[in-house]
Amino acid sequence: MTGTYATVITVVSLLFAGWALICAATNRRPTLLLFAAAVLLEALLLGFAVGGVVQMAGTARHFARAEFVGYLLGALVIPPLAFYWARGERSRSGTLVIALAFLITPIMVLRVQQVWVGSVG
């Protein structure tokens, strides 16, 4: 569960986070574009989860599988929840909620990788 795909998600998510934080700092409510970014991130995470489970099934190596799937699923639910929760707030707080999701995602991806290598769990 290493490699470029995880790095891509991390970089994209951090770029989105920076953008969302700038929007929040300049007092902007969440825009359609910001919601679209959350959808795009979710699509990337979906690929990550599928790829992760496939890789997990393809190895007999011993590692914390429950944690691994837990972090994959955890990463997957964050953008939709943020989307839903930000939608009800037409102020910069809504923008901040989306920014939070973008900030948390790289941590989840990192955890997935750590569990895969076996340094936690």
Added chain:
Amino acid sequence: MVDPGLTDSGARHTPAPTGQGFGRVLVAVYGIFALAATSRSAVQLATKFDEAPLAYLLSAFAAIVYIVATVSLARGDATSRRLATVAISIELIGVLIVGAASELLPSDFHQATVWTGFGSGYGFVPLVLPFVGLWWLRHTR
């Protein structure tokens, strides 16, 4: 200005909703911890309960506290507000006691809960969060 609490017999002063404005963000942060604590304790209880039952039950307890705080802050009506105050107070006591206990008896708390080491595994956010939560409940009263 007439004190809104004294005007009508039935219509008491209504507090501001706790799930809007800054509260939106606060609920989101609580939600993240509800998610983190719940999944952590689900994994612990399912896969290695026998290793440290007390710590893992504590983990599950923390998860429930975070879920209650998240939902009640998001709802924000009078009952939810009371429930949120109770949950966040328990959260504060929990993080202080578990934090202190994990410093004094490190062998019993090997990174087992979100409150271990005053939440050091989570950037000390678990320690700061209950203070912010209680402040927010007062602020919106």
